[in-house]
Amino acid sequence: MPTSFIQPEFKVKIDYDKCHKCGRCVQQCGWGVYNFNERPIPDDAKCRACHRCVTYCPAHCISIEKNQLAYRDNDNWSPAARKAVWRQAETGGVLLTSMGNPLPYTRIFDHLVLDACQVTNPSIDPLREPMELRTFIGHKPDSVGVESDGQGGFRLAEGEGMKNNLKLDTPILFSPMSYGSVSLNVHKSLAMAAQRLGTFMNTGEGGLHADLYPYQDNVIVQVASGRFGVNPDYLNRGAAIEIKIGQGAKPGIGGHLPGEKINKEVSGTRMIPQGTDAISPAPHHDIYSIEDLRQLIYALKEASGYKPVGVKIAAVHNVAAIASGIVRAGADYVYLDGFKGGTGAAPQVIRDHIGIPIEIAIAAVDQRLRDEGIRNWASVIAAGSIRSSADVAKAIALGADAVAIGSASLMALGCHLCQSCHTGSCSWGITTQKPELTRRIDPEWGAEQLTNLVHAWSHELQEILGALGVNAVESLRGSRERLRSIGLDEQMNKVLGVKPAGM
Amino acid sequence: MTTARPRYAEEASYKIHGGCGLMGICDESGKLMSGEDAILAMAVQHDRGNGLGGGFAGYGIYPEFPDHFAFHMMYHDIQAKEEAEALFDQYFLVDLAEPMPTRPVKGIADAPLLWRYFLNPYPNKLEESELSAEDYVVKAVMQINSSVDGAFVASSGKNMGVFKGVGYPEEIGHYFRLEEYEGHTWTGHNRFPTNTPGWWGGAHPFALLDWTIVHNGEISSYGINSRYLEQFGYKCTLGTDTEVAAYLFDLMLRRHKLPMELACKALASPLWDEIDRMPEAEQAVMRSLRAVYGPGMLNGPFAIVLGFNGGMVALNDRIKLRPLVAARKGSILMVASEESAIRAVIPEPDSIWMPKAGEPTVARVQGMEWPIHGDLHLSPSDISCAVTGTEVSCDTVEVNA
Numbered sequence: 033m034p035t036s037f038i039q040p041e042f043k044v045k046i047d048y049d050k051c052h053k054c055g056r057c058v059q060q061c062g063w064g065v066y067n068f069n070e071r072p073i074p075d076d077a078k079c080r081a082c083h084r085c086v087t088y089c090p091a092h093c094i095s096i097e098k099n100q101l102a103y104r105d106n107d108n109w110s111p112a113a114r115k116a117v118w119r120q121a122e123t124g125g126v127l128l129t130s131m132g133n134p135l136p137y138t139r140i141f142d143h144l145v146l147d148a149c150q151v152t153n154p155s156i157d158p159l160r161e162p163m164e165l166r167t168f169i170g171h172k173p174d175s176v177g178v179e180s181d182g183q184g185g186f187r188l189a190e191g192e193g194m195k196n197n198l199k200l201d202t203p204i205l206f207s208p209m210s211y212g213s214v215s216l217n218v219h220k221s222l223a224m225a226a227q228r229l230g231t232f233m234n235t236g237e238g239g240l241h242a243d244l245y246p247y248q249d250n251v252i253v254q255v256a257s258g259r260f261g262v263n264p265d266y267l268n269r270g271a272a273i274e275i276k277i278g279q280g281a282k283p284g285i286g287g288h289l290p291g292e293k294i295n296k297e298v299s300g301t302r303m304i305p306q307g308t309d310a311i312s313p314a315p316h317h318d319i320y321s322i323e324d325l326r327q328l329i330y331a332l333k334e335a336s337g338y339k340p341v342g343v344k345i346a347a348v349h350n351v352a353a354i355a356s357g358i359v360r361a362g363a364d365y366v367y368l369d370g371f372k373g374g375t376g377a378a379p380q381v382i383r384d385h386i387g388i389p390i391e392i393a394i395a396a397v398d399q400r401l402r403d404e405g406i407r408n409w410a411s412v413i414a415a416g417s418i419r420s421s422a423d424v425a426k427a428i429a430l431g432a433d434a435v436a437i438g439s440a441s442l443m444a445l446g447c448h449l450c451q452s453c454h455t456g457s458c459s460w461g462i463t464t465q466k467p468e469l470t471r472r473i474d475p476e477w478g479a480e481q482l483t484n485l486v487h488a489w490s491h492e493l494q495e496i497l498g499a500l501g502v503n504a505v506e507s508l509r510g511s512r513e514r515l516r517s518i519g520l521d522e523q524m525n526k527v528l529g530v531k532p533a534g535m
Numbered sequence: 536m537t538t539a540r541p542r543y544a545e546e547a548s549y550k551i552h553g554g555c556g557l558m559g560i561c562d563e564s565g566k567l568m569s570g571e572d573a574i575l576a577m578a579v580q581h582d583r584g585n586g587l588g589g590g591f592a593g594y595g596i597y598p599e600f601p602d603h604f605a606f607h608m609m610y611h612d613i614q615a616k617e618e619a620e621a622l623f624d625q626y627f628l629v630d631l632a633e634p635m636p637t638r639p640v641k642g643i644a645d646a647p648l649l650w651r652y653f654l655n656p657y658p659n660k661l662e663e664s665e666l667s668a669e670d671y672v673v674k675a676v677m678q679i680n681s682s683v684d685g686a687f688v689a690s691s692g693k694n695m696g697v698f699k700g701v702g703y704p705e706e707i708g709h710y711f712r713l714e715e716y717e718g719h720t721w722t723g724h725n726r727f728p729t730n731t732p733g734w735w736g737g738a739h740p741f742a743l744l745d746w747t748i749v750h751n752g753e754i755s756s757y758g759i760n761s762r763y764l765e766q767f768g769y770k771c772t773l774g775t776d777t778e779v780a781a782y783l784f785d786l787m788l789r790r791h792k793l794p795m796e797l798a799c800k801a802l803a804s805p806l807w808d809e810i811d812r813m814p815e816a817e818q819a820v821m822r823s824l825r826a827v828y829g830p831g832m833l834n835g836p837f838a839i840v841l842g843f844n845g846g847m848v849a850l851n852d853r854i855k856l857r858p859l860v861a862a863r864k865g866s867i868l869m870v871a872s873e874e875s876a877i878r879a880v881i882p883e884p885d886s887i888w889m890p891k892a893g894e895p896t897v898a899r900v901q902g903m904e905w906p907i908h909g910d911l912h913l914s915p916s917d918i919s920c921a922v923t924g925t926e927v928s929c930d931t932v933e934v935n936a
Contacts, residue, residue, distance in 0.1 A: 152753050153752075153753035153835050153836055162806050162808065162854075166807050172826055173823075174827075175791035176797075176820070176823045178797060185816075185817065186794060186796075186797060188816075188823060194822065194823040502756055502835060503853070504832065506825075507832060507835075509830065510758070510759045510763075510830060511758035511759035513757060513758025
């Protein structure tokens with residue numbers, strides 16, 4: 033019997049005429065593709081197409097190709113579907129994968145176009161005029177009560193005004209990614225970048241390592257169903273607290289960080305024994321309904337001196353009603369994670385088939401909160417495959433207050449979307465705890481990469497605002513009039529609240 | 536013929552773009568000025584319009600009826616007039632009903648039937664309704680605009696009136712014989728819409744009770760401004776930016792009781808850089824105002840003159856993308872899109888300046904109350920129904936598609 037029906041996905045080709053025989057590919061590959069016997073000999077079956085070896089080969093003599101095996105044509109049984117069956121027949125297990133949903137669903141962002149000013153109103157040059165991106169995340173009152181200050185001016189009346197909001201210099205945050213699923217150096221890179229950018233990183237559910245304390249004012253600390261690393265000190269260090277109910281890549285299911293990733297540092301941060309699996313239950317076992325959520329929100333507020341408390345949910349069919357409930361339960365923001373959002377590990381069937389696109393979730397939630405007159409009560413953070421500043425602008429125009437980026441931020445650190453985070457052998461040193469791999473990321477370099485990316489997107493967002501003739505991001509937020517759709521059907525336009533181009 | 540009668544519900548089902556010219560003049564001592572000055576100020580700004588809309592509002596113009604609500608009506612035909620008058624009879628004691636005095640002017644054609652009424656609620660009906668007089672009037676306006684096809688209330692305040700139509704403003708002014716009126720405050724408007732609605736009600740000023748608004752600009756943030764207002768029950772159906780500005784003033788001044796200065800700061804917010812440099816107490820107010828009213832901030836080019844019985848307020852956008860000049864001569868404060876308009880009326884002002892971006896220019900008539908409609912309690916949907924004439928059912932919010 034063959035050991036497997038499944039042939040290698042990729043072919044690793046080395047131009048031995050050019051090869052220096054330096055062995056760097058052997059050293060760089062986290063997957064053990066190469067054996068060195070006078071020259072590097074690749075084992076195609078192990079290759080994940082992460083391009084680490086390609087990037088570091090001094091002779092540029094490595095290329096990775098798709099293994100172009102011909103399969104008998106069958107639109108119904110794609111090669112991927114056949115391979116899945118073979119793999120499950122071999123293993124009897126749930127297929128695991130990572131990063132975001134790669135299936136060819138309609139990418140709604142790519143069917144939306146933005147407006148620009150011509151003649152009747154002027155565009156604004158962001159290089160000459162102020163172009164404001166400052167954003168506040170948190171509860172805002174419906175109105176502002178003022179009183180005379182006795183000197184011809186006004187001051188806030190007792191108890192009035194906006195309180196306890198997160199101040200962002202740009203409406204882009206870093207998504208929650210736990211220490212454990214990513215390395216400490218990744219966490220440090222994110223935290224340093226967040227501080228430099230005037231925005232926030234998010235611990236994810238793995239606690240806050242002591243090395244991040246200097247950056248705690250730019251850190252959102254997460255409380256998830258496993259409650260890893262949660263203690264009063266943790267809650268009080270964060271600028272805000274986030275209750276994680278769900279994740280776009282795996283709505284409705286929990287998490288599993290294998291024991292191999294729980295080294296001494298992760299163990300200390302998560303407050304669990306070294307080498308044990310870290311299992312996050314699917315639900316919070318103290319939240320079986322919305323009134324339970326309210327209790328947890330207020331428990332966390334009480335424990336932290338009323339820091340903002342947000343709730344992260346996966347975008348699912350009934351997302352608008354759920355978000356409304358969350359806002360009424362007292363959350364300061366709702367974090368919506370669309371079904372293309374990334375993950376460090378998820379069952380493939382869940383990642384690829386559960387949840388709804390973030391564009392629809394933003395539109396539905398923003399409209400529902402407006403219909404109920406409670407849009408000011410909480411901010412909406414949108415995530416789940418924000419790929420560019422254009423996506424940022426479109427998400428904001430649909431109604432998001434800010435977006436969060438996970439996959440894009442990891443790409444800034446070298447991630448090539450090889451979808452193998454769950455193996456713990458990331459050659460780029462991102463989703464691994466192996467010291468020889470994690471040291472590949474210098475936090476100082478990582479912070480600069482991340483800062484560059486967010487700066488670049490922010491500049492582009494300013495260009496977009498300028499073209500739209502507005503000089504503050506709040507004038508784009510929810511301004512669906514500035515969006516038009518191309519190639520979406522009427523029902524979808526209605527859901528999104530946008531007109532087709534030409535109208 | 537009923538098919539030919541327009542529903543005066545909305546001017547267009549799509550958003551109308553346009554540029555404009557405007558003016559406002561107020562004698563803070565309360566001394567009265569002829570409407571001729573307002574016409575003159577608009578005539579020199581002729582080229583800022585395209586003949587598709589001009590209008591004026593005058594305050595203090597009906598000293599013989601200072602305590603009557605003055606209704607300026609536009610009727611498409613006699614049937615609309617009869618139906619509206621039947622409603623008047625139901626609600627009001629009409630002390631005088633007369634055709635608006637007009638004269639033939641070259642360039643003015645297709646005028647609707649123009650009538651004015653000086654009236655007051657029947658005391659017993661007002662008492663039965665348990666409404667304030669202002670609420671009562673607005674409800675009546677709402678009913679006329681929404682249920683009488685071909686009838687439109689151009690203005691409904693005390694001792695003031697709106698004169699507007701399709702044409703250049705100087706033509707409209709002369710058509711309405713404004714030189715025969717005297718007021719302490721006048722505002723004027725010249726319209727350059729990018730379509731040809733040909734609807735008299737669509738010209739500026741827009742009015743409800745004694746509040747009027749003239750507006751030059753294109754609110755680039757219209758999309759979110761209107762969605763923000765819908766959240767409070769306002770219904771933006773005219774498809775014009777002016778309506779949005781009017782409702783935002785109503786929301787902030789009347790519903791949220793913000794002082795005029797702060798409402799202006801919320802609509803044309805200072806930059807964050809400026810806010811960060813303010814003293815702490817002021818910073819706290821401005822930070823909250825911007826964060827809370829951010830969706831209501833009017834972004835993009837505009838100049839607005841808000842008129843009311845106690846004076847007027849002129850406001851520019853936050854980076855002054857539309858012109859607005861102000862001048863003072865003694866007790867007279869004048870604003871206009873162009874200095875030429877000011878010089879035409881006041882050749883030698885004591886001072887003349889460009890109001891800073893987002894800084895309100897305020898004229899208060901001595902001895903008159905500051906303009907909050909303390910007796911108006913109606914909901915935003917009622918207000919917007921009154922202005923736009925949409926059905927009473929307009930309080931249901933639809934997806935903005």
